[in-house]
Amino acid sequence: MADATGEPGWLADRRAHAFDLFEKLEDPDPKGEEWRYVDVRGFDFSRFQPPRVSPEAPKLDPALQAKGVIYVDFATAAREHPDLLREHFFTEVPVDEHRFTALHGAFHSDGLLIYVPRQVEVELPLEALRRVSSGGSVFPHTTIVVEEQASLTFVDRFASDESPQPALCASVVEVTAGRGATVNYISLQEWGRSVHHFQTQRFTGHRDATVRSLAVNLGSAFARTQVESVLSGEGSFSEMLGLYFADTNQHFAQRTLQSHNAPHATSDLLYKGALKERSRSEYSGLIKVLKGAQGTDAYQANRNLVLSEEALARSIPQLEIEANEVRCTHGATVSPVEDEHLFYLMSRGIDRVTAQKLVVFGFFRDVLDRIRVERVRDELSAAISAKVEGAQRLEVAV
Numbered sequence: 001m002a003d004a005t006g007e008p009g010w011l012a013d014r015r016a017h018a019f020d021l022f023e024k025l026e027d028p029d030p031k032g033e034e035w036r037y038v039d040v041r042g043f044d045f046s047r048f049q050p051p052r053v054s055p056e057a058p059k060l061d062p063a064l065q066a067k068g069v070i071y072v073d074f075a076t077a078a079r080e081h082p083d084l085l086r087e088h089f090f091t092e093v094p095v096d097e098h099r100f101t102a103l104h105g106a107f108h109s110d111g112l113l114i115y116v117p118r119q120v121e122v123e124l125p126l127e128a129l130r131r132v133s134s135g136g137s138v139f140p141h142t143t144i145v146v147e148e149q150a151s152l153t154f155v156d157r158f159a160s161d162e163s164p165q166p167a168l169c170a171s172v173v174e175v176t177a178g179r180g181a182t183v184n185y186i187s188l189q190e191w192g193r194s195v196h197h198f199q200t201q202r203f204t205g206h207r208d209a210t211v212r213s214l215a216v217n218l219g220s221a222f223a224r225t226q227v228e229s230v231l232s233g234e235g236s237f238s239e240m241l242g243l244y245f246a247d248t249n250q251h252f253a254q255r256t257l258q259s260h261n262a263p264h265a266t267s268d269l270l271y272k273g274a275l276k277e278r279s280r281s282e283y284s285g286l287i288k289v290l291k292g293a294q295g296t297d298a299y300q301a302n303r304n305l306v307l308s309e310e311a312l313a314r315s316i317p318q319l320e321i322e323a324n325e326v327r328c329t330h331g332a333t334v335s336p337v338e339d340e341h342l343f344y345l346m347s348r349g350i351d352r353v354t355a356q357k358l359v360v361f362g363f364f365r366d367v368l369d370r371i372r373v374e375r376v377r378d379e380l381s382a383a384i385s386a387k388v389e390g391a392q393r394l395e396v397a398v
Contacts, residue, residue, distance in 0.1 A: 008078050010086060018095050018105025025099045035098075037282045037314055038224055038253045048137040048168040051109040058112065058128065067120045074111030074141070085113055088143050092174035092202045092230075100198040104139045104170045111141040114154060118147040118178070125153040125184075125373055132195060135165035144175040146183050153184040155376060159219070162192040166221075173201040177209035179233065184212045186376055190219040190383070193248070197223040205265075207233030214371060215271075217244040217252045218383055228257040231265035231293075242271030243367050243380065245387045246279030246311075256285040256300075260326075264295035271302045272367050274360055275311035276387070284316045287330060291322040300330040305363045307337055307356070357388045 007015075027043065028035040060071040070081060077085040095105040112128055132138040146152050158169060169191065177183045183203070191197055197220045203211045217223045229238035244252045258267040273281050283302045304313035315332035337359055345355035361368075364384060371377040 008082060011078060014090065014095075015106050015108075018102050021096050022099055022102035022106055025096065025102055028098050033284060033286075033316075033318070034226075034255055036284055036316065045103070045168075047135075047166050049133075049135055051107055051137050051139055058126075064122060068117040069120060069122060070113060070115035071126055072113055074108075074113065077111075077113040081113065081115075084115060084145070085143075088113075088145050088174070088176065089141075090172070090174070092176065092204055093172050093200050097200060100170045101172060101200055104141070104172050107137070108139045108141045108172070110138055112143070114142070114144045114152065116146045116150040116152050119149045121151045122153070125155050127155040127157065129157045129159065130169070130171070132160050132167045132169055132191070134163035134194070135167060137168040137170075140169070140171045142171075142173045144173075144183065144185070146175075146177050146181040148178040149180045150178065151182040153186075153373065155186045155188065155373065157188045157190070158197065159190045160192045160195060163194045165194055167191075167195045169195055169197045169199075171197075171199040173199065175201075175203045175211065177203070177205045177211050179207045180209060181206075182210045184372060186214045186371075186373065187216060187225075188376070188379075189217045189223055189225070192219060193221050193250070195220045197225075199224070200226045202228045202230065203238065204230045204232055205236035205238060207262075208235040209233060210237045212239040212241070212372075214241045214243070215254070216242075216380065217246075217254075218387070220250070222251045224253040224255070226255045228259065229267060230259045230261060231267060232261045234262045234264050236262065236265045238265075238267040239370070240267065240269040240271075241367055241370060242273075243364060244271075244273040244281060245275075245384060246273070246281055247276045247387055247390075248279065249277070250279045252279075252281045254281070254283045254285075256283075258285075258287045258298055258300065260287070260289045260293040260296045260298060263293055265293065266297040267299070269300045270367060270370075272304070272364055273313065274305045274307060274363065274387070275313055276307035278308075278310045280312040282314045282316075283332070284318070285330070286318045286320060287328050289321045289323050289326055289328065293323050294325040296323060296326040296328065298326070298328045302332045303363070304334040305337065305360065306334060307360075353389055357385060360384060360388050
């Protein structure tokens with residue numbers, strides 16, 4: 001059964017339940033670990049217009065369609081693949097995670113369902129572009145299911161023009177990698193400076209699966225990105241990369257979770273950020289090893305490069321271990337650019353901006369080198385250059 005909007009009844013019921021949760025849930029506590037230093041109490045949701053998104057069905061190579069690959073918007077999925085959508089939509093991320101996931105559950109728009117059948121390799125990356133209008137809101141949802149021994153690379157882009165009117169994005173990404181599957185997910189956040197961005201990503205890796213994620217934050221007035229990797233199968237592997245560069249008065253917050261739920265799984269996290277002018281960032285990361293997850297190998301590192309005296313970076317790495325045969329390491333640094341490094345470069349005839357650029361690129365190099373999509377790597381290099389060179393951007397109150 002479908003309601004007046006054309007959605008199936010079960011989906012409309014979930015929207016109503018999510019909105020009920022949104023009205024009942026309290027704002028996240030800035031004193032708690034997950035939202036520490038991020039105070040969104042009193043966030044004025046009334047400033048943003050409801051979503052007005054009419055997504056077109058994504059284009060897919062007919063050869064992939066013939067192999068059973070599905071890449072469709074939610075409206076198409078509800079008509080043509082209702083069982084698949086119902087089985088996987090909003091199952092990895094709880095709708096009551098916090099007020100923004102509940103709001104997303106009520107108003108989700110611009111949704112995509114990607115499904116790759118067993119032993120099918122999608123060689124070229126699939127991509128999506130999310131947009132938001134001035135003063136508007138958007139609630140993109142990405143559900144990815146990659147079956148046993150299959151592979152996929154997906155690039156999720158978030159971009160908008162500059163505008164003095166505030167806009168809101170509350171996004172959810174849920175990825176399931178079957179036994180022996182490989183999934184590469186890239187999120188590129190390059191919103192205009194009027195956008196407030198909230199995103200929750202959760203990746204589940206089953207036995208011997210490989211899941212790689214890259215979370216990039218360059219735009220928006222404020223962005224909070226929560227990235228969680230759940231290693232539920234023995235021998236699974238997770239690589240979590242993060243790159244952020246804040247300037248003017250931008251504020252970026254990252255929360256990560258490496259959840260080891262099965263033995264002999266490996267996770268490797270590297271988040272790096274640069275800050276200039278009056279920007280600030282927070283990173284909070286947890287390695288969680290459940291009882292019975294023996295043989296865990298987990299690494300977590302957050303590095304921050306501060307390019308001005310007014311910029312501020314905070315980092316809180318954490319461990320929670322219930323098994324006794326594990327190897328877990330974590331570390332965090334917040335460092336300014338050393339004047340002697342710049343002096344050394346400038347003494348060889350290099351101007352100050354170029355010297356700073358060389359230092360920043362050297363800092364980001366180990367993240368950039370691990371990005372497997374060359375086009376994305378080149379785009380990020382260009383964006384980093386523009387940030388260092390100090391391209392003037394619109395400042396919006398957070």
